[in-house]
Every structure is written in C-alpha cells, then in structure tokens.
Amino acid sequence: MFKKGSGKKNLVGLDIGSSSVKAVELGKKGASLQLVNLGFENLQTDTIVDGQIMELNNVSNVISQIFNDHQIRTTRVCAGVSGHSVIVKNIVLPQMSQEELQESFSWHAEEHIPFDIADVNLDYELTSKSQDALHVLMAACKSDKIANVKQAIQLAGMQPVIIDVDAFALQNCYEMNYQPHPGEIVALLNIGAATMNINILNGTRSIFARDASVGGSQYTSLLQKELGLSYEQAEAVKRGMALPDSVEPRPIQPIIETVSETLALEVKKTVDFYRATAQEGEAAIQKILLAGGGSKLPGLAEFLAHRFEIPVEVFDPFRQIEVDAKKFDPDYMREIVPEMAVAVGLALRGVEA
Numbered sequence: 001m002f003k004k005g006s007g008k009k010n011l012v013g014l015d016i017g018s019s020s021v022k023a024v025e026l027g028k029k030g031a032s033l034q035l036v037n038l039g040f041e042n043l044q045t046d047t048i049v050d051g052q053i054m055e056l057n058n059v060s061n062v063i064s065q066i067f068n069d070h071q072i073r074t075t076r077v078c079a080g081v082s083g084h085s086v087i088v089k090n091i092v093l094p095q096m097s098q099e100e101l102q103e104s105f106s107w108h109a110e111e112h113i114p115f116d117i118a119d120v121n122l123d124y125e126l127t128s129k130s131q132d133a134l135h136v137l138m139a140a141c142k143s144d145k146i147a148n149v150k151q152a153i154q155l156a157g158m159q160p161v162i163i164d165v166d167a168f169a170l171q172n173c174y175e176m177n178y179q180p181h182p183g184e185i186v187a188l189l190n191i192g193a194a195t196m197n198i199n200i201l202n203g204t205r206s207i208f209a210r211d212a213s214v215g216g217s218q219y220t221s222l223l224q225k226e227l228g229l230s231y232e233q234a235e236a237v238k239r240g241m242a243l244p245d246s247v248e249p250r251p252i253q254p255i256i257e258t259v260s261e262t263l264a265l266e267v268k269k270t271v272d273f274y275r276a277t278a279q280e281g282e283a284a285i286q287k288i289l290l291a292g293g294g295s296k297l298p299g300l301a302e303f304l305a306h307r308f309e310i311p312v313e314v315f316d317p318f319r320q321i322e323v324d325a326k327k328f329d330p331d332y333m334r335e336i337v338p339e340m341a342v343a344v345g346l347a348l349r350g351v352e353a
C-alpha cells in the first residue's frame with residue numbers, strides 16, 4: 001500500500017467511489033506533468049453499500065465504459081481503498097533492525113487493528129528514528145475489501161497493479177501540487193458521498209489520518225426523509241435548486257446544517273486529537289483544504305471556516321499539472337476539480353521516478 005514504485009510506467013489512477021468512478025492518466029512532458037486522460041461516470045445508487053461493491057458487474061461496466069469512451073489504452077491500474085475497512089496509524093516501536101522490524105511487524109500491529117490480523121493486508125513505512133524508538137506509519141486493509149476492488153477491475157479486463165489508501169493518494173496529490181514545507185500544518189478533507197478522508201500533515205509528514213463515515217449522501221437522505229423528496233429531487237435541492245412545487249415550502253437550511261454539524265464534529269475530533277498529541281513547538285493547523293464532491297455543498301466551506309476559525313480553501317489537484325484546454329473543456333474541468341483529487345493522487349504512482 002505504500003510507495004514501492006510501480007515497476008513499469010503507465011498507470012491509470014482509478015478511484016472507485018460509492019457515487020462515481022473517476023479515472024486519471026498522467027504523463028511526463030520534460031520535467032512537467034500533463035493530463036493525458038480523464039474519465040468520470042456516475043454509479044447507480046446502491047451499487048456500493050457500506051464500502052462493499054454489491055454490484056460487481058455494474059462497476060466493471062462503468063470502468064469499461066470510461067476506458068472505451070476516452071480511448072484509454074493503458075490497462076494497468078492503481079486503485080484506492082477507504083472507509084472503516086482501512087486502518088492507518090502512526091505507531092512507536094522500540095529500536096530494532098530493519099530485518100527485525102519486518103519479521104515482527106504484524107505482531108506489533110495486531111493490537112492496533114480491530115480485525116483478525118489473518119484477515120488484513122498489512123503494510124508499513126518507517127517515517128523516523130530516534131535513539132530508542134522507531135516511528136512507523138502502519139496501513140492495514142481488510143483483505144476481502146481489496147479482493148472486492150481487484151475483482152471489479154479484473155472483470156473490466158484491467159490489471160490492478162497497486163492498491164493504495166485514498167487518504168495517502170490525497171496526500172501525494174497535495175505534496176506534488178503544493179510542495180509544503182515542514183511547519184506548514186494543513187488538514188486535508190476529502191468529502192465524498194459516504195466517507196470523509198481526513199489527513200493532517202506537517203509539511204509532507206502525515207500526523208494523523210482517519211476516515212469518518214459521513215459525506216454528501218447523508219444530506220441527500222435527510223432531505224429525502226424530512227421533505228418526502230425522491231433521491232433526484234433531494235440531490236437537486238442540496239445543490240441549491242428550489243424545492244419542487246409539490247412540496248410544502250419549508251426552510252432547508254436547518255436540515256442541511258444538521259448534517260454539517262455531524263461532519264464538523266468528525267473534523268473536530270481529529271483536530272482535538274492533533275492538538276492533544278502535537279509535539280512541543282508544533283504549530284496549530286493553519287488551513288483546511290477541501291476536496292471531494294461533498295465539499296461543493298453551497299456554504300460548507302464558510303461553515304467550516306467559521307467553526308474552526310481558520311481559512312478553508314478549495315484543493316486544486318491540477319495546480320502543477322498541464323491541462324490542455326483544447327482536449328479538456330475548462331468549464332467541465334472547473335466543475336469536477338474537487339472530485340478528482342484522489343484519482344490524481346493514484347495516477348501519480350505511474351509517473352513517479
């Protein structure tokens with residue numbers, strides 16, 4: 001799950017989200033990065049439920065459709081996993097050799113994983129060493145979740161070469177685009193339909209990453225329930241459309257804010273944890289960068305800025321990537337930029353040295 005190179009180059013970053021599939025292929029032009037291909041297709045509701053792909057054929061058809069429509073020839077894919085099957089944690093271990101660490105890691109990891117260790121894929125990265133301790137970033141994902149994702153990709157005739165963690169893909173995307181310095185402390189939030197990935201970074205070091213089960217679909221469900229709307233109507237109302245005439249007029253802001261409060265509470269838990277564990281001299285979080293379709297909710301950025309009293313900005317996954325306006329419509333790109341952060345981060349695994 002950690003960066004160990006992808007062997008041969010050419011790789012498509014494939015983000016299978018619960019509401020849509022996004023694909024990104026990047027290329028190198030001299031020293032700079034270029035967008036080669038981009039695809040984005042919605043999934044029917046209930047195709048992915050609680051992080052599990054229920055309808056493998058639907059997902060593989062959508063993947064095939066994206067590759068066909070955009071004439072993507074690369075078949076090697078880097079996909080991501082997120083949600084409650086994924087555990088990411090910074091752990092501190094006693095000083096030991098690399099070999100000892102490799103041998104004993106799963107034993108050390110066991111106490112941090114709420115699942116049977118036999119049922120998870122485990123990976124780690126040594127982040128720093130001190131005189132008597134090793135600081136290790138651990139990533140674990142339930143094996144059946146990885147198998148499920150791989151199966152959907154293989155059914156579409158593609159090869160799943162790397163399975164990454166969405167929160168790390170988001171981080172890679174941030175590092176490449178923003179080149180942060182140590183001491184720049186930023187909270188990355190990727191608000192999807194079902195999951196919000198949170199990653200707090202000091203420069204390029206992840207201090208704390210977790211996924212919370214809250215996202216855009218929670219707004220839609222609550223609007224449906226409270227106002228008796230269909231899914232499509234609730235999605236439209238959420239995006240700022242007026243209520244349909246058939247519905248008794250009612251302020252929707254309080255309904256929206258109920259979910260925003262839940263979301264802010266999840267962010268607060270993480271921020272509080274950061275504050276409690278911050279090392280001496282480590283500064284406060286300076287800004288929040290927002291990605292994911294859920295971040296496009298009208299007023300959400302302002303709501304979070306007000307709640308946390310720090311600037312909230314829209315994350316730009318193409319900040320350092322050349323995007324040819326003749327090939328990719330600028331209006332369309334502006335519209336979908338927030339959703340593409342993870343796919344760009346996954347695609348970066350194909351162009352790294």
Ligand SMILES: Nc1ncnc2c1ncn2[C@@H]1O[C@H](COP(=O)(O)OP(=O)(O)OP(=O)(O)O)[C@@H](O)[C@H]1O
Pocket residue numbers: 016017018019020021191192193194195196215216217220235238239291292293294295296297298338339
């Ligand atoms: N303009 C908008 N205003 C409000 N919400 C929006 C807007 N556009 C998209 N969304 C919401 O964004 C969510 C989809 O975002 P995204 O594509 O990042 O999620 P996903 O990757 O499919 O899901 P997940 O990662 O949680 O499995 C949906 O809930 C959708 O309703």
Ligand SMILES: [Mg+2]
Pocket residue numbers: 015016017018192193342
């Ligand atoms: Mg997503």
